[in-house]
Amino acid sequence: MMMRLLYNFANFLYSLFINIASLFNKKAFFLVKGRRKVWDALKGTDLSGECYWVHCASLGEFEQGRPVIEALRRVKPNCKIVLSFFSPSGYEVRKSYNEVDIVVYLPADSKKSAKKFISLINPKAALFIKYEYWYHFFNELKKRDIPLYMVSAIFRDDQIFFKWYGGWFKNILQAVTKFFVQDESSALLLKSAGFNNYIVAGDTRFDRVVSIVDSAREVDAVKKFCNGADRVLVAGSTWVPDEKLIAGYINSSKENEKFIIAPHEISGRGIASLIEMIDIPCCRYTHIEDESYINTRVMIVDTIGMLSSLYRYGDVAYIGGGFGSGIHNTVEPAAYGIPVVFGPRHKKFKEAVDLIICGGGFSISKSSEFLSLMTQLMRDNDTMRERAGVAAFDLVKQRVGATLKVIKELER
Numbered sequence: 001m002m003m004r005l006l007y008n009f010a011n012f013l014y015s016l017f018i019n020i021a022s023l024f025n026k027k028a029f030f031l032v033k034g035r036r037k038v039w040d041a042l043k044g045t046d047l048s049g050e051c052y053w054v055h056c057a058s059l060g061e062f063e064q065g066r067p068v069i070e071a072l073r074r075v076k077p078n079c080k081i082v083l084s085f086f087s088p089s090g091y092e093v094r095k096s097y098n099e100v101d102i103v104v105y106l107p108a109d110s111k112k113s114a115k116k117f118i119s120l121i122n123p124k125a126a127l128f129i130k131y132e133y134w135y136h137f138f139n140e141l142k143k144r145d146i147p148l149y150m151v152s153a154i155f156r157d158d159q160i161f162f163k164w165y166g167g168w169f170k171n172i173l174q175a176v177t178k179f180f181v182q183d184e185s186s187a188l189l190l191k192s193a194g195f196n197n198y199i200v201a202g203d204t205r206f207d208r209v210v211s212i213v214d215s216a217r218e219v220d221a222v223k224k225f226c227n228g229a230d231r232v233l234v235a236g237s238t239w240v241p242d243e244k245l246i247a248g249y250i251n252s253s254k255e256n257e258k259f260i261i262a263p264h265e266i267s268g269r270g271i272a273s274l275i276e277m278i279d280i281p282c283c284r285y286t287h288i289e290d291e292s293y294i295n296t297r298v299m300i301v302d303t304i305g306m307l308s309s310l311y312r313y314g315d316v317a318y319i320g321g322g323f324g325s326g327i328h329n330t331v332e333p334a335a336y337g338i339p340v341v342f343g344p345r346h347k348k349f350k351e352a353v354d355l356i357i358c359g360g361g362f363s364i365s366k367s368s369e370f371l372s373l374m375t376q377l378m379r380d381n382d383t384m385r386e387r388a389g390v391a392a393f394d395l396v397k398q399r400v401g402a403t404l405k406v407i408k409e410l411e412r
Contacts, residue, residue: 003168007135008110015108030088034105042082042120045102051080052410053123055106057132058087062094063329064152065129067207067403073099075407082121086132106134114140125177125410127151138175147177151406152204154350155186162189180406182350199409202402203351209331210400216309221288222260225299226313230256231378234314236307237264237328240273242320242343245370247277250298252371257378260310262301264320264328271302311336315385316377322346322363334360337393339377339385341370360392 021028054069056062062085069081081100085091095103107113114136125147131154141148160166161173170193179198181187187200226232235246238261250259263270275282283293285301293299301310311317317333322343330340330352344365346352355361364370377385 004135007168011109027088030092031105034088034091035107038104038107039116039120041102041104042117047080047082047101047121049078049080050076051082051121051123052076053082053084053121053126054100054129055084055126055132056086056090056129058085058090059093060329061129061132062090063208064203064205065127066099067204067211068127068129068151068406069099071403071407072410075411079124082123106137109134109136111136111140118144118146125149127406130154133169133172135172138172142175148175149406149409150176150179150181152182152201152402153179153186154182155189156348157189162193178409180402180409182402199405201405202399204402204406205329205331205351206396206399207401207403209329209335209396212308212332213312213335216312219306219309219313221285221293222299222301222310222313224291224294225260225283225296226258227294229258229297230254231315232258232260232313233316233318233374233378234310234333235259235261235318236310236320236333237262238318238320239264239324241323242318243274243277245364245367246318247274248367249371249374251279253297254379255297257297259298260301260313261298262307262310266302266304271300274300308332311338314338316341316374318342327352330355330361331396334392335396337389339388340392341373341377354395355392358391358395360388360390360395362388 018028019032022032052072054065056065069083072079072081083097083100083103084106086106091103091105097103107117118140123146126141127149128151130152138148161170173195177197179190179195180201181190181198182203184200187198190198235242238246243263246259246261261274263274271284278298280298281296282298282300283296285299286303311333314333315338317338317340319327319330319333319340319342321327322345324345327342327346327349330342330349333340334355340355340361342352342361342363344363346363352361356363362373364373
């Protein structure tokens, strides 16, 4: 009882903080505004018949949930699907996603909201992607005997569920019908906590990435830019610390090497700052007017939505974020069979750790390490680069199939 009261109080404080923050913070504003629209949106949508609820924390989890949603749509074309997000960064990008019947924000986790939300959608099953464990929503699903699946779940021994003081939080997991976990270590942790309702299914993101690669389009301007280069480095989702490393290598690079940089931040100021770091002429993708850009050696892709198609032109990939809160998607470049390089903050990303283990990925923590590694991969050691690319591709190929395991369970 005490823990539940504390949990409710913490949620109340968070909601209060978000409402205050919405006065001056854009993301908080979107969240508050979006949550207010949830009830009218659900009431105005026909969700009768067989309905499934898929919840993702943010955009990254959506990419893991997407192959499940689209497979579900194929096997049950007449079903209704509700997609919810906790974060504005997920909702605002995917609010018009046309494979579902409605996209909404997840209301604040309270007994009243959970009861109202689940009453309105009346799902046949709920699928939570990777994580997000909300007591009242889980409890309401359990009360109504609605199956709840955790998809691409991953557990670590430092999570509160496995601490001596985490009993109340561990009990939240009792509402889960089945865990589709990514790896054996997650399965062992669940088993040690008394849970046997799991399947080691892998990560659905690998299915999504293979689908992206198979349908990736040619980008003619980029293809022409890379034509004739001995080696091409594609750097994706870079931040300033990443760009300093890359610029350092570019400034000492050889004439036959080319570089494609797709920054995470594409504002005018961010692009200008990046160009200032680089000593040789650069072209900006959105500013291409004639064929002269082909003679430059650095292309800055200052638009979104292209990155997954760019890796096909690379011999080596660098993934940004590893000097900040965490690296971005390493699976996409691996699926193209090229070595993947990233910063030191990768340990919470299983796919990055696995890439290092199999020899397809490399972590660097300072500029000297980056320069040494890039010199080998881009210039001196073709065997090393080719072996790493094969290892990265094989890893992706071996991990495909998690989505099918989830869908088979739902059909059953």
